[in-house]
Amino acid sequence: MTDFVSAEWVSSRGDDLRVVDVRDAWEYDGLGHLPGAVNVPFDSFRADEHGAESDAGEGMLPAEDEWARLLSEAGISPESEIVAYDDHHGVFAARFLVTAELFGHDPDRLHLLDGDFSSWQLERETSSETPDVTPTDYAVQRPASTPLVGPDTVAEAANDSDTVLVDTREDEEYDAGHIPGAVLLDWRDLVDDETRGLLAREEALSVLESAGVAPEKRVVLYCNTARRISHTYVVLRHLGFERVDFYEGSLTEWEAQGRPLETN
The missing domain is CATH 3.40.250.10 (Rhodanese-like domain)
Structure with missing residues (x-):
C-alpha cells in the first residue's frame, strides 16, 4: 500500500x-x-x-x-x-x-x-543537476478494482452507519457548503507543522478519532478537486485503514450535477 x-x-x-x-x-x-x-x-x-x-x-x-x-x-x-x-x-x-x-x-x-x-x-544535501534517465515504454494497466466511487455511492454513504463521509477542506469551505452528512477533517490537521510531515501515529489517530474517523469504519473522502483527499487517502492507508474510498469528482462534479449541499 x-x-x-x-x-x-x-x-x-x-x-x-x-x-x-x-x-x-x-x-x-x-x-x-x-x-x-x-x-x-x-x-x-x-x-x-x-x-x-x-x-x-x-x-x-x-x-x-x-x-x-x-x-x-x-x-x-x-x-x-x-x-x-x-x-x-x-x-x-x-x-x-x-x-x-x-x-x-x-x-x-x-x-x-x-x-x-x-x-x-x-x-541533507540537494542537487542542481538534472539526472540522465533512459526513457521507458510505460503502459497503463488499470487494476481490476480501485477505491474510486461515484456521486450516487457518496450520497448513500451519509445514511450508512458503517460509513463516514469525510470533507477534507478548510473550516470556512465546509461551513459554506458541504455534502449532506459529511464530517469535517481538514487534511492539514494531520500534518506536523515543525517536521512538515505526518503527525506521530498516536497523535494522528487521535485527530481522526475526534472527527469520527475510525479504522473499523468505511471512509469516503472528498474535497473540491481531489487534491487534498489524495493526502488524506495516503495517510489513512499508511495508518492501516482498510476501507478507504475516493470520490475523484468531489464537489466539482457534485455541484455540476446540481446535487444538494448543507451549510453551517
Whole structure:
C-alpha cells in the first residue's frame, strides 16, 4: 500500500528508487532538488474540471496516454519503486502517487516522503543537476478494482452507519457548503507543522478519532478537486485503514450535477 517513508529511508535506497519531484520546473531547476530526482510538475498530470476523464465521473485524472508519456519520459517503468515529494507538506506529491495507483502502479511500490523539500534541505544535501534517465515504454494497466466511487455511492454513504463521509477542506469551505452528512477533517490537521510531515501515529489517530474517523469504519473522502483527499487517502492507508474510498469528482462534479449541499 502507498505509505510514508523517512528521509533516512530514501537516502539509503540509492539507485533502486525513482525519486519524483512534482514542484514547478523553476523550483526544481532554481532551488535545487533531491539528488537523482526527476521532475514531473503537478500541472503536467492534472486535468482541469473538464479534463479527459470527467465524463467518466473521474474528475481531474489525466488521460491515460498522457500519464504513460510522462512516466516514460521520466524513466519510470511499471516495476519502478517511486517516492514522491513537493514543498507543500506532501499534498501535491500524494496526488501523483494516487494517480499512479489508480492507473495500476503497484501501491506497495509507491511512497510519500515524510516531510517535504524544505524539511529535507535543512539537514541533507540537494542537487542542481538534472539526472540522465533512459526513457521507458510505460503502459497503463488499470487494476481490476480501485477505491474510486461515484456521486450516487457518496450520497448513500451519509445514511450508512458503517460509513463516514469525510470533507477534507478548510473550516470556512465546509461551513459554506458541504455534502449532506459529511464530517469535517481538514487534511492539514494531520500534518506536523515543525517536521512538515505526518503527525506521530498516536497523535494522528487521535485527530481522526475526534472527527469520527475510525479504522473499523468505511471512509469516503472528498474535497473540491481531489487534491487534498489524495493526502488524506495516503495517510489513512499508511495508518492501516482498510476501507478507504475516493470520490475523484468531489464537489466539482457534485455541484455540476446540481446535487444538494448543507451549510453551517
